[in-house]
Amino acid sequence: MNQSAAAAPVVPVTLDLRAFRAPPRSVQECVALWERLEPAVVTVDPLAGPRVRFDLGDEGEVGVWFLEPAAAPRPLGPGTPFAIRGVLEPAEVRNTCxxxxxxxxxxxxxxxxxxxxxxxxxxxxxxxxxxxxxxxxxxxxxxxxxxxxxxxxxxxxxxxxxxxxxxxxxxxxxxxxxxxxxxxxxxxxxxxxFPECEVGQCPSTGYIRCEHRTLAAMKPCGRRVCADHVRRWQVYGRYSRGVALCSRHHHGLRSTSPEDLIDIVLAGTVARASGKRWKSASNRRVQLPRISIVRHILINTRGTVLDMEDIDRLFTSLERRLRGLPSRDATVSSALDLLARHRTSRREDIERFRQQHVEGHAYFGRMVDALRRAGRWELADAVEFSDFRPGKGILFVKVPEHLVGLFKGRGQANVRQLEHQVGVSIQLERRG
Ligand SMILES: [Zn+2]
Ligand SMILES: [Zn+2]
Ligand SMILES: [Zn+2]
Ligand SMILES: [Zn+2]
Ligand SMILES: [Zn+2]
Ligand SMILES: [Zn+2]
Known part of the structure; x- marks a missing residue:
């Protein structure tokens, strides 16, 4: 550098890096880039074009803008001092891949x-x-x-x-x-x-869960059964949906004691009473089945014929047992609630049953007399009263197994004749 060069004014420039692929990330990198450019920069005339572009091949282009072209020494030379006043960078892409x-x-x-x-x-x-x-x-x-x-x-x-x-x-x-x-x-x-039905190879979905539960274990069995294979235990009468059961629990009903059957009915009713689904489905409050229905449940399920008083006793002793428990959870409270509301209907049913009993026994007496008159002594002694339904005029009787054929006669002829003599229809009590 000579003396005149030393006094030369600084040439201010701006770098345009918008088309340059690897923009410098530090001052050192910026200086290094300038050192690569400078030999080419000093060969141009700032006045001829204040903005010049340099092709750096694969790396792209760098533009140099002379900010005061008229004040720059002419020609520029290796000793010309430059000052980078600004850098134009590519617009930053914030979310980059x-x-x-x-x-x-x-x-x-x-x-x-x-x-x-x-x-x-x-x-x-x-x-x-x-x-x-x-x-x-x-x-x-x-x-x-x-x-x-x-x-x-x-x-x-x-x-x-x-x-x-x-x-x-x-x-x-x-x-x-x-x-x-x-x-x-x-x-x-x-x-x-899409739960599988418990019945092997059944292609249907087991959307229904077995509802078998007891007061002591309120969590239901839950086994999945399809609509075709589910068994409904019709404990709420013919027109209300019965308790859904899997095959194992349906089969087990037959060998379950009357006490335990009533426990299952009560537990199922407690579950329904607490479930919103059942409240909204029918506006009526969920109730225990009347004992007249329970009587038939016991006959159909396990072949046990009980009097209304016997069935009432099953409910009252269950109620007593629950009252005697040291603590009452929601299940027990709800069960006691249902049992208390059930009491009135039980009294009604017993009273009605007694009246029917009196009426029924009158028909039964007439039937036994008819048997005696016909000289059928063995039958007259063995036959027992079971039930009488005044509405339909049906007298239910119990006949020992070995005498059933004799009682019915060929093509029910004997029964038909008895019905004619007594004035009501006579049926044998179903056994399980
Ligand atoms: Zn990408
Ligand atoms: Zn990734
Ligand atoms: Zn895998
Ligand atoms: Zn998943
Ligand atoms: Zn099925
Ligand atoms: Zn089950």
Missing amino acids: ATCRTSGSTTYAPYRCPGCDEGRRIGRVCEAHAVFLDGSLRASCVRHAPVCRCGTTAVAWCSGVRCRSRTAWCETHLRRHPRDASVAYCADCHAER
């Missing part, structure tokens, strides 16, 4: 990839690198694509109640919805959504 970044390019990334999270900021992935699976709008990059529990690449998110589209599974571990293949479930969620 992590996958693209590793190959050196900057791409706008609209989706999140949790796997690409580099500590502070949530990771991002661009349109081209985003992977979407059925069942969720959640994205990831190719590298962090969800993996099934078995280690295989997942193909869909399970939309079932357990996974809630937060767990993804491979094709082998997914079961597609039969009518909508975009809806898939893992084995557990599928079993929850």
Whole structure:
């Protein structure tokens, strides 16, 4: 440098890096870039064009803007002092694709990839690198694509109640919805959504749960049964839906004691009384079945014929047992409530039964007389009164098994004749 050069004024410039792919990230890198450019910069005439561009090949272009071209020394030379007053950088892309970044390019990334999270900021992935699976709008990059529990690449998110589209599974571990293949479930969620019927090989879904429960164990059996295979224990009369039972519990009723059967009925009624479904289904309050119905339940279920008084006693002793419990939970309170409301109807039924009994016994007496008159002594001694239904005019009688044929006669002829003589229809009490 000579003396005149030393006095030369500083040439202010601005660098335009908007088309340069690897913009300097530090002052050192900026100085290094300038040192590469300077030999070319000093060969241009600032007045001829205040903005000049330099082609750096693969790296792109750098523009140099002379801010005061008229004041610059002419010609510029190796000794000319320059001052970089400003740098124009490419507009910053805030959400950039992590996958693209590793190959050196900057791409706008609209989706999140949790796997690409580099500590502070949530990771991002661009349109081209985003992977979407059925069942969720959640994205990831190719590298962090969800993996099934078995280690295989997942193909869909399970939309079932357990996974809630937060767990993804491979094709082998997914079961597609039969009518909508975009809806898939893992084995557990599928079993929850489409439970199998307890009857082997049954193709229907077991939507109904066995409602068998006892006061001591209010959690129901829960075994799944389809609508075709479910057994309804009609304890609320013919027109109310009975207790749904699985085959095992339906079968077990036959060998269950009257006390335990009433416990099951009470437990089932407590469950219905506390369930909203049943309250809204019928405006009536949920009630225990009348003992006239219970009597027939006991006859049909286990072949036990009890008087109304006997059945009333079953209820009162159950009530006494519950009152005697050291503590009352919600179940016991609700059961006692039902039993208290049941008491009135029990009294009514007993009274009606007594009247019918008197009326029925009159018909029964007439029938026994008719048998004696016909000389059928063995039958007259063995036959027993069971029940009388005045509405339908039916007299139920009990006849020992070995005399049933004799009692009925050929083609019911003997019974028909008795009915004619007594004036009511006569039926044998069903036994279990
Ligand atoms: Zn990308
Ligand atoms: Zn990722
Ligand atoms: Zn699932
Ligand atoms: Zn798998
Ligand atoms: Zn079934
Ligand atoms: Zn069951």
